[in-house]
Amino acid sequence: MRVIIIGNGIAGSTAARLIRKQSDHSILMISEESEYFFSRTALMYVYMGHLQAKDLYPYEPSFWSKNKIDLLHAQVVELDVVNKQLKTHAGQVYDYDVLIIATGSIPNQQHWENLQLEGVRGFYHWQDLQYISANSEGLRRAVVVGGGLIGVELAEMFHSRQIPVTMLIRESSYWSNVLPREESVLVSNHLKAHHIDCRYNTSLQAILPDESGRCAAVRTNHGEEIATGFVGLTMGVRPNVELFRSTGLEVDKGILVDAYLRSSVPDVYAIGDCAELKYPPEGRKSIEAVWYSGRKMGETVASTITGNPTEYQPGVWFNSAKFFDLEYQVYGTIDPQLPEEIDTLFWTDGQCRSVRINFRKKDQTVIGFNLIGVRYRQEVCEQWIKEGTCLEQVLEQLALANFDPEFTPEVESNLLAIYNERFNKQIRSKSKRDLSSVITFLKKKFTVL
Amino acid sequence: MESLSISNPSPSLLSWRSKVGLVLSSVGFFILLLIWFSGQSFSNWKALMVSFLLMGFGIRIFVREEYSRFPGGIKNNGVWFRSLTARGIWGWLLGLILTLFYVCLYWFPSYLVGLIQAFEGLSQSLRKAPADAWFVYGSLYTFAVVIMGMKFIYKYRHQRYQQIRTWSVIFFQLGFSYLLPGVLVSLQQPELYFTYFWPLSYANATPATWSWQSQTFLGAFFFFFGLFLFFVATPILTWFFGKRWYCSWVCGCGALAETAGDPFRHLSSKTNAAWRLERWLIYGILGLVVAVTAMLWINVYTDRALLEESSALFYKTYSFLIGGLFSGVVGVGFYPLLGNRVWCRFGCPMAAWMGIWQRKASRFRITVNGGQCISCGNCSTYCEMGIDVRQYAQRGQDIVRASCVGCGICSAVCPRGVLRLENASGDILRRGKDVGIIHVPSSSVGVL
Numbered sequence: 001m002r003v004i005i006i007g008n009g010i011a012g013s014t015a016a017r018l019i020r021k022q023s024d025h026s027i028l029m030i031s032e033e034s035e036y037f038f039s040r041t042a043l044m045y046v047y048m049g050h051l052q053a054k055d056l057y058p059y060e061p062s063f064w065s066k067n068k069i070d071l072l073h074a075q076v077v078e079l080d081v082v083n084k085q086l087k088t089h090a091g092q093v094y095d096y097d098v099l100i101i102a103t104g105s106i107p108n109q110q111h112w113e114n115l116q117l118e119g120v121r122g123f124y125h126w127q128d129l130q131y132i133s134a135n136s137e138g139l140r141r142a143v144v145v146g147g148g149l150i151g152v153e154l155a156e157m158f159h160s161r162q163i164p165v166t167m168l169i170r171e172s173s174y175w176s177n178v179l180p181r182e183e184s185v186l187v188s189n190h191l192k193a194h195h196i197d198c199r200y201n202t203s204l205q206a207i208l209p210d211e212s213g214r215c216a217a218v219r220t221n222h223g224e225e226i227a228t229g230f231v232g233l234t235m236g237v238r239p240n241v242e243l244f245r246s247t248g249l250e251v252d253k254g255i256l257v258d259a260y261l262r263s264s265v266p267d268v269y270a271i272g273d274c275a276e277l278k279y280p281p282e283g284r285k286s287i288e289a290v291w292y293s294g295r296k297m298g299e300t301v302a303s304t305i306t307g308n309p310t311e312y313q314p315g316v317w318f319n320s321a322k323f324f325d326l327e328y329q330v331y332g333t334i335d336p337q338l339p340e341e342i343d344t345l346f347w348t349d350g351q352c353r354s355v356r357i358n359f360r361k362k363d364q365t366v367i368g369f370n371l372i373g374v375r376y377r378q379e380v381c382e383q384w385i386k387e388g389t390c391l392e393q394v395l396e397q398l399a400l401a402n403f404d405p406e407f408t409p410e411v412e413s414n415l416l417a418i419y420n421e422r423f424n425k426q427i428r429s430k431s432k433r434d435l436s437s438v439i440t441f442l443k444k445k446f447t448v449l
Numbered sequence: 450m451e452s453l454s455i456s457n458p459s460p461s462l463l464s465w466r467s468k469v470g471l472v473l474s475s476v477g478f479f480i481l482l483l484i485w486f487s488g489q490s491f492s493n494w495k496a497l498m499v500s501f502l503l504m505g506f507g508i509r510i511f512v513r514e515e516y517s518r519f520p521g522g523i524k525n526n527g528v529w530f531r532s533l534t535a536r537g538i539w540g541w542l543l544g545l546i547l548t549l550f551y552v553c554l555y556w557f558p559s560y561l562v563g564l565i566q567a568f569e570g571l572s573q574s575l576r577k578a579p580a581d582a583w584f585v586y587g588s589l590y591t592f593a594v595v596i597m598g599m600k601f602i603y604k605y606r607h608q609r610y611q612q613i614r615t616w617s618v619i620f621f622q623l624g625f626s627y628l629l630p631g632v633l634v635s636l637q638q639p640e641l642y643f644t645y646f647w648p649l650s651y652a653n654a655t656p657a658t659w660s661w662q663s664q665t666f667l668g669a670f671f672f673f674f675g676l677f678l679f680f681v682a683t684p685i686l687t688w689f690f691g692k693r694w695y696c697s698w699v700c701g702c703g704a705l706a707e708t709a710g711d712p713f714r715h716l717s718s719k720t721n722a723a724w725r726l727e728r729w730l731i732y733g734i735l736g737l738v739v740a741v742t743a744m745l746w747i748n749v750y751t752d753r754a755l756l757e758e759s760s761a762l763f764y765k766t767y768s769f770l771i772g773g774l775f776s777g778v779v780g781v782g783f784y785p786l787l788g789n790r791v792w793c794r795f796g797c798p799m800a801a802w803m804g805i806w807q808r809k810a811s812r813f814r815i816t817v818n819g820g821q822c823i824s825c826g827n828c829s830t831y832c833e834m835g836i837d838v839r840q841y842a843q844r845g846q847d848i849v850r851a852s853c854v855g856c857g858i859c860s861a862v863c864p865r866g867v868l869r870l871e872n873a874s875g876d877i878l879r880r881g882k883d884v885g886i887i888h889v890p891s892s893s894v895g896v897l
Contacts, residue, residue: 010824039823039824039825039826041823041824041825042823042824042825042826042827045825045826045827048525048526048527049458049462049525049526049527049528049529049530049531050523050525050526050528050529050827050830050862051529051825051826051827051830052529052830055826055829055830056825056826057826058824058826058839058843060721136458137458160462160526160527161458161462161526162462162464190520193519193520194519194520291823292820292821295820296820318819318820318821320821320823320865320866321865322864322865324520324522325519325520325521325522325523325607327864327865327866329821329865329866351520352520352607375818375866375869377818377819378818378819378820378821379819382819403818403866403869404869405608405609405610405857405860405861405869405870406610406857406869406870407609407610407613408608408609408610409609434871434873435816435871435872435873435875436873436874436875437875439873439875440875
């Protein structure tokens with residue numbers, strides 16, 4: 001059987017690896033962007049001089065040929081789902097039995113004028129990094145439009161090269177459409193401490209050119225003009241699916257897929273950022289453009305294709321990021337605005353660490369953890385959430401979750417103190433922060449199963 | 450690989466204050482070189498003090514500027530862009546100077562006469578004995594550990610594990626490998642280094658050493674203390690904490706690598722070929738040092754009949770190739786080219802011994818936080834031992850490797866908080882594999 005995968009990102013590469021692991025199918029993975037799978041999330045570190053470009057490869061180049069996964073560095077320009085064929089820009093035609101589309105995302109844009117100017121670019125692809133790098137020479141200020149995850153990456157990149165950064169952020173604090181107010185303020189203050197010029201409640205109105213066709217300034221909705229040689233557009237991403245709109249596949253925002261990640265056409269699957277779930281699991285979005293979902297979908301589709309039909313079950317939501325020096329982890333459900341039926345327990349040192357535990361008011365079952373500057377164990381948090389553990393028990397066992405490096409001052413007792421005061425209780429920690437206790441705790445789950 | 454490259458930023462990423470710091474410390478270093486190369490004509494303790502002060506202050510200015518203007522965090526900006534840390538011209542030059550120094554130290558100490566003379570006053574006041582090449586070496590070595598150790602502590606001021614273990618290596622280097630031996634000399638006792646023992650200090654267990662150490666109580670005690678540490682204490686401590694209890698908390702070689710060598714940690718090779726070479730070399734050298742020592746003792750017990758010529762020759766060869774060339778010239782001289790743990794990774798027989806225990810019977814491992822790895826590669830890049838940490842992290846597998854010295858930098862540089870150094874006996878036989886993998890089915894952990 002001939003499997004073709006379009007896209008070699010985390011979704012496509014995971015699918016390829018696991019199909020190979022479980023079968024002898026012939027596998028061809030096609031990418032327009034790069035010869036080999038690389039870690040997109042680490043692009044920023046190459047620009048900052050932390051990593052060399054070759055360090056981005058999670059697998060050595062020889063890995064793919066050793067495992068008989070054929071690679072093709074080419075652009076797919078035509079898809080014929082009736083004859084099960086696709087054509088590359090070089091005019092070559094490839095037949096497939098099963099097609100997996102994993103084309104990822106492209107940066108969002110709005111209908112501003114002058115987007116074609118030199119010095120205006122999104123940040124997503126390897127080529128974007130090269131472009132940004134080439135445009136950094138002599139840059140006296142960069143403007144980043146958008147206050148999300150890619151925006152803060154871009155700000156950190158310029159900051160590392162001592163290029164002043166202005167961020168135009170539509171909301172009143174950083175990423176406040178995702179982060180609860182306190183965390184959002186914490187991160188906003190952290191950006192300020194790095195001298196990032198954040199303009200809140202501000203959006204881009206126009207990009208202004210100079211006489212040579214480069215961008216010279218931006219004008220904000222407040223009418224202010226900010227001189228800049230580079231405008232980074234980071235208002236999120238959308239599925240990279242233009243090619244598939246006229247091929248007979250059902251495409252809305254992304255390629256519509258069922259629970260088995262099947263598209264509307266037999267033997268064509270879509271995974272990762274470019275897939276849109278017709279029936280997303282409860283509490284999940286129909287499109288999740290994150291590394292972890294892409295990987296999970298890759299694992300799922302590989303099982304299905306190798307004869308073990310598997311529904312996509314993403315499990316308890318988790319994500320992580322880093323805002324300059326602040327690590328961020330989230331497990332379960334954390335809404336930016338607290339819903340009526342949910343309560344929250346929150347502690348922060350006001351600078352670089354915070355822990356939030358959200359729980360249902362009616363029975364105090366824990367539904368989510370939001371962490372800044374504190375590391376928690378995913379398995380432990382996941383188990384508490386899955387089992388609907390009540391807050392009091394979680395607090396007593398909270399040390400089990402702590403994943404901070406040894407000797408890091410613990411913060412769990414602060415949460416206990418806040419809880420005891422608020423609910424007039426006297427609960428105490430009953431667990432230790434050591435791996436043996438964690439393993440004992442987690443093993444219970446295995447015996448239950 | 451050409452498609453994957455970006456242009457280095459052409460203006461230096463250093464601010465003028467950082468440059469002032471670097472220039473001052475370079476001038477200090479230059480004065481040191483002047484004392485060395487000009488022989489006796491420029492040699493005096495005042496010049497030496499000026500050199501030390503300039504180096505110390507220069508580094509202090511650099512540290513303040515680079516690390517303290519912003520909140521504590523990972524400060525690796527520009528590491529791969531800078532000539533000194535990315536095998537550029539300054540890196541090669543520093544490597545050349547260090548190599549030259551080691552060659553003189555081991556085989557041509559007379560070329561160090563200028564330095565020896567400059568250290569005469571210090572030697573007299575500490576040890577009540579004249580300075581020699583090895584006192585010069587110990588002094589410079591300790592100075593580097595203390596100054597660069599302070600720099601490291603400031604660089605990681607947000608991570609207590611890093612700070613505490615660095616205070617520990619500074620303490621052991623300054624106290625046990627510098628001041629105590631000096632005091633012993635001043636008291637007319639044997640010059641003993643209590644943090645080094647056989648087989649790292651291969652001479653410590655030879656018949657020749659025994660014959661002079663057994664003459665004093667302290668000497669005899671030290672002889673057996675070394676053997677006790679090797680055979681009894683090392684396996685026990687390694688079982689509890691992994692080899693890090695020694696390599697990144699006590700050892701003097703580790704002390705220099707973790708402090709002065711820190712700017713070069715990313716230069717270690719991560720290839721599979723390097724790993725294969727590592728296993729051949731390090732266990733080969735452990736075998737050699739055992740063989741050399743055994744031959745010397747057999748020689749004594751057979752009244753020098755059996756191995757007279759060959760054992761002495763064997764010993765000399767070992768001390769030239771391994772003791773001098775490998776541990777000194779390559780081990781430290783090549784910091785700016787091959788990374789800061791070349792000796793520890795490829796050569797040290799003590800590390801080999803602990804590695805066996807760490808791999809087979811230790812509670813120490815690095816655990817992975819569920820499915821959080823984004824395969825960014827920071828952990829592998831900054832592993833001074835050349836372990837491809839990412840290979841384990843991205844499939845959710847605990848890291849149990851003989852070579853890991855437990856420096857904890859992989860955990861520190863991870864942008865997603867995925868790695869943690871842990872000691873636990875709970876699942877020592879299964880190494881946490883069944884609970885370490887949540888998002889990848891355990892059946893898929895293997896070659897792929």
